[in-house]
Amino acid sequence: MVQYARPDADTSVGNWTASSGTDRYAMIDEASTDDSDYIQVTDSGGGAEAITVSLSGVTDPSSGADHSVVVRYGEDSGMDAVTLNVNLKDSSTSIKNQDFSGSSTTNHTMTLSTAQANNISGYGNLTLVLTATDGSMSGSTSKIYQAYFACPDAASSTPIAAIASNTYRQMRI
Numbered sequence: 001m002v003q004y005a006r007p008d009a010d011t012s013v014g015n016w017t018a019s020s021g022t023d024r025y026a027m028i029d030e031a032s033t034d035d036s037d038y039i040q041v042t043d044s045g046g047g048a049e050a051i052t053v054s055l056s057g058v059t060d061p062s063s064g065a066d067h068s069v070v071v072r073y074g075e076d077s078g079m080d081a082v083t084l085n086v087n088l089k090d091s092s093t094s095i096k097n098q099d100f101s102g103s104s105t106t107n108h109t110m111t112l113s114t115a116q117a118n119n120i121s122g123y124g125n126l127t128l129v130l131t132a133t134d135g136s137m138s139g140s141t142s143k144i145y146q147a148y149f150a151c152p153d154a155a156s157s158t159p160i161a162a163i164a165s166n167t168y169r170q171m172r173i
Contacts, residue, residue: 002066004031005055005126005149016041016051025053028147033072035105035145042141043082043134050131053147057124059154064117067151069096071130074105077140084142086110087129088149090120097129105145117151 007025
């Protein structure tokens with residue numbers, strides 16, 4: 001099974017706007033993809049336009065395998081002019097960041113190595129910094145529709161009574 005950490009608050013919004021309302025995180029926190037709500041920014045000067053959202057807490061999975069960040073993103077230049085940098089942070093420490101481009105709206109997945117995932121010290125302190133940069137300075141608008149962090153469920157522990165019962169049954173055979 002998988003557990004998901006989704007945006008649960010705006011930390012720093014910069015020039016990003018919500019398609020409705022004022023909470024940017026609420027536009028990108030859905031469990032199922034919904035392209036009718038989003039956050040957007042227009043960058044005409046080639047500067048970096050960043051937004052930071054905190055993520056809901058998940059339980060430490062006790063394994064560094066199968067950790068990823070998925071961002072559904074697109075931009076309107078038609079020529080892949082904008083680069084979106086996705087930066088997963090644990091408090092102030094960057095765990096991994098990666099650049100994505102592409103004008104078509106699609107899911108972009110940033111996969112963490114086991115070593116990177118093992119550097120996460122607090123699964124309740126994760127944030128995403130999403131930064132759009134229009135390298136062509138063409139005034140492109142970037143839109144983010146969904147963002148989340150995924151990792152395995154926490155390891156389950158078997159109650160001692162179940163272990164004792166199984167041992168007793170094996171001894172009777």
